[in-house]
Amino acid sequence: MKARTKNVRILTIDVERQRGKWEIEQWDPYLPKFARMETMVRRPRIMCFAAKWFGEDEVIYADERGRNGRGTGGWRRMVQQMWELLEAADVVITFNGDRADLPWMNEEFKYAGLPKVLPPRSIDLYKQSKAVRDLPYKSLRYLAREFGSQQKLEHDGPDLWKLCLTGDQAAWDQMRAYNEQDVVATEALWLDELPWLDGRAHIGLLIGDGESKRCPNCGSTDLKALAKPARAFVREYQAFRCQECGTPLRTNFLVGTPQYTRGVR
Numbered sequence: 001m002k003a004r005t006k007n008v009r010i011l012t013i014d015v016e017r018q019r020g021k022w023e024i025e026q027w028d029p030y031l032p033k034f035a036r037m038e039t040m041v042r043r044p045r046i047m048c049f050a051a052k053w054f055g056e057d058e059v060i061y062a063d064e065r066g067r068n069g070r071g072t073g074g075w076r077r078m079v080q081q082m083w084e085l086l087e088a089a090d091v092v093i094t095f096n097g098d099r100a101d102l103p104w105m106n107e108e109f110k111y112a113g114l115p116k117v118l119p120p121r122s123i124d125l126y127k128q129s130k131a132v133r134d135l136p137y138k139s140l141r142y143l144a145r146e147f148g149s150q151q152k153l154e155h156d157g158p159d160l161w162k163l164c165l166t167g168d169q170a171a172w173d174q175m176r177a178y179n180e181q182d183v184v185a186t187e188a189l190w191l192d193e194l195p196w197l198d199g200r201a202h203i204g205l206l207i208g209d210g211e212s213k214r215c216p217n218c219g220s221t222d223l224k225a226l227a228k229p230a231r232a233f234v235r236e237y238q239a240f241r242c243q244e245c246g247t248p249l250r251t252n253f254l255v256g257t258p259q260y261t262r263g264v265r
Helices: 072-088 097-111 125-132 140-146 158-165 169-196 203-207
Strands: 010-018 040-042 045-053 060-063 091-094 121-124 223-225 236-242 248-255
Touching (some): 010 072, 010 097, 010 169, 045 072, 045 097, 045 169, 060 072, 060 169, 072 097, 091 097, 091 125, 091 169, 097 121, 121 125, 125 169, 140 169, 158 169
Parallel strands (some): 010 091, 091 121
Antiparallel strands (some): 010 045, 045 060, 236 248
């Protein structure tokens, strides 16, 4: 599957978050949801991230360690780099990013004293997949195995995050490989999912070269008119199918005669 992305900067990003720590008290049986604010010892935070520009081979990576493996200097550089990448992106691709990665990044930006990013258009592959199909598993691991050309890496489970807290270099190396592969797998899944996306990012509009008939998902101008119209409740539109990625789409103007009656509820 291809995407025509001239003039469009598309960023795939994935963050890894270190769990917070709370004091365990007898009257706080459910942590952290019902734990008092005063019992928090360490807030949850992003420990590292990986990102990739579509069309480029490099996977960008940064983590919270400074040059000596510790210190706020490393954290601030990491957060600043995340901010700059999002600010430069026209489209951001994530897996469950609308609920997790993007709000988590906004939290770090606030702590770092950075302004709100000019929001890129978001393609959340978890949300998009969940909206159109009912698979037995909805994880990136499952979708990548079933449909993607790249797979997720296995890791050592929660112990890996704990070992990173201690500064274990082997754990950090494994975390980096895991984080970077998630980005590669997410980008590959996006290309496979193109005809199933809802088109809200509208790559065609973002290309901005004066061409008004482009596929919203891949940007192609190779569109074939369909005999069957696309129907709303009381209106019809000319339907097309993108010959590049297979997305069904429609015009923004009406065809036929709209109906001015509808049932009463």
